[in-house]
Amino acid sequence: MSAPDTALPWTVLLRVFMRSLFLQASWNPKGMQNLGLAYAVFPALERLYASGTAREEAVRRHLVFFNTHPYVAAAIVGGVVFHEERIARGEETPDKVVAFKAALMGPLAALGDGFFWLSLKPAAGAVGAALVPLLGLWAVPVFLVFYNLVHMLLRVRLYWLGLTLGDRLVEAVARANLPARGARLRTVAALCAGGLAAWLAVSFGANAGGAHAPLLAAGCLALGVASYVLVSRRVPNYVVLYLAAILAGAAGAFL
């Protein structure tokens, strides 16, 4: 049995961060990300607790239900390491880290879903798609760089905040004002999608229409507007897409 070491070297902290990238490798309906979280923090627990009951108990307290946004989870992973260091030093009781996770996973999930899944992802996707007519293949690396610059920087920053601030990371995350930034990104997504719909319609008219170019472009645009209305009224996306294909196919075949 080796003596516990409560000062974690940067190599262990880096390992924990790298392993947190596998948070959802075994996502399951019952414990959700429980296995992923225990897997991520295991190198720290190995270092903090001597093998035996203390280490087993530490692992077991992270095998209970856990679910949050996979990127923002970096903050909780950092916070768990912060608390486990204190528990190992005898400055805290183990229930502190359990309460920390339970208190933060819900609010951080909502924050992460709202910013990353419902704002940054649509915005980056729409910008990337809108750049295809201008940049061709290069639109893809631009999309990846745009998205991952924000994603990786925030992920690393959140992990660091969790590691250094523990429970106080909430104030730091609140200062980032992610909901307001998310709203701006969603606007960008809508602008790009509208612009791309127009570009597709006008260039289609110009390429296929000849003398009827304005009519074809206007028809294509009208199809886009009608689709927006239909989807807003809960008509399934697939139905709208196939209807458009049938209409355009018939027009192409007979006009």
Add this chain to the structure above:
Amino acid sequence: MSVVWVQVALAGVWGGLVAVERKAFLQAMLSRPLVAATVMGLLLNDVPSGLGVGLLLELFFLGTANLGAALPENDTLAATATSAAAGTITLASGAGSTPAIWSLAVLLFIGMGRVGRRADRLLEGYSARLARMALASAEAGDLTRAMRQNLWGMWPHFVVYGVLTSLCALAGFFAEPMLQEMPPMMVRGLAWAWPAMASVAAAIAAQGSHARRAPLYAALGAAAVTVTVVFFLLQERS
């Protein structure tokens, strides 16, 4: 018709890799339709098909999100399957990539998104078994074995989605004769269907952007682009 098995295998490997990246590891958006389909096009030596299919599906699935335990359609499988099929149709035709091929591939394979969602649900059962094994190992004091279970959750995604993508690439070789036998007017119809479907997908994307005044911003974007493109077209003609 001759099947190029290297292409089928390449499609499967890429389909499997991005399936793992989609949820199990990193999530750096390599699995988004725009990226997954374009790289598939690169691998199958048919970039235009990959880009055309990727653009359309990126817009079509823009608003979907994996929130909590809810499972969205598997946009990655839809993208890899459709672009793989488009690539192999082009390869089998011996001619270049065309919007008619992209349309045919989208119409035939976009439904793989739903197949993927069903497969995702089935694979959750396997992950649940791994979680139970991890708990049992931790109880027994074998912590290393308990932790290792986490990584075992990835291989079924690689295998299942890799095989499904390969099958769609293979199906592309069999779909090509169908395109050859179509009357020219139908092929022209398919060619017209691509910009129409892409416009519809862009409208669906605007709706799925979750922006507060999405119709207003989408209309502003459309107006700005229309004015600019028409201006340049008129200048070219004058």
